[in-house]
Amino acid sequence: MKTIDQVKEKMQACHGILSTQQLLDIRISRTTLTHYVQKGVLVRCGHGYYTLPDSLDDDIYLLSLRSKHVIFSHETALFLNGLSERTPFFHAVTIPSNACMPAAMKEQCKCYYIQPDLHELGAAVRETTFGNKVRCYDAERTVCDILRSRNRMDDETVISALKLYVEKKDKNLNNLGKYAEAFHISGQVRHYMEVLL
DSSP states (O other), X not given: OHHHHHHHHHHHHTTTOEEHHHHHXXXXXXXXXXXXXXXXXXXXXXXXXXXXXXXXXXXXXXXXXXXXXXXXXXXXXXXXXXXXXXXXXXXXXXXXXXXXXXXXXXXTEEEEEEOHHHHTTTEEEEEOTXXXXXXXXXXXXXXXXXXXXXXXXXXXXXXXXXXXXXXXXXXXXXXXXXXXXHTTOHHHHHHHHHHHO
């Protein structure tokens, strides 16, 4: 079972999830990989990704591995930025309008499209509850996104997030103003900030 020990060692170094390619790189053949899955030594946790049977799935991290275009936004960004205590049932992601989302991913998340030149605006890195780093919009970009998408979101979620944002010690109102201007929602953002601040 030397090879399974190699797999476990590599798993630990890679946050508990390995791709088919990473397994092939440590000389685990596709036949052996299929055998491990059938025997329950490995669990297929997503298309082309594997984990150990006793590990907890970090679904946010797994989604981030599946597309280089994905930036977590809206409800998921609220959670990752500490502006919501609820883990969303469906994760929200934003991708540039000139990119394609894999069909299997579309079934697992709420997808928003944005002009390519605005896709990276406010992009940051946040940690999931499992300690894995993922790309996500910062709190200011997230505030702009939820105000722009109010008709697709629950009112209670939006108001609660705005109140939590206003209470944040590390909020950056300059960035909020810049992002609001880029999205042409300066008046809307100003209105909410005046009421809540």
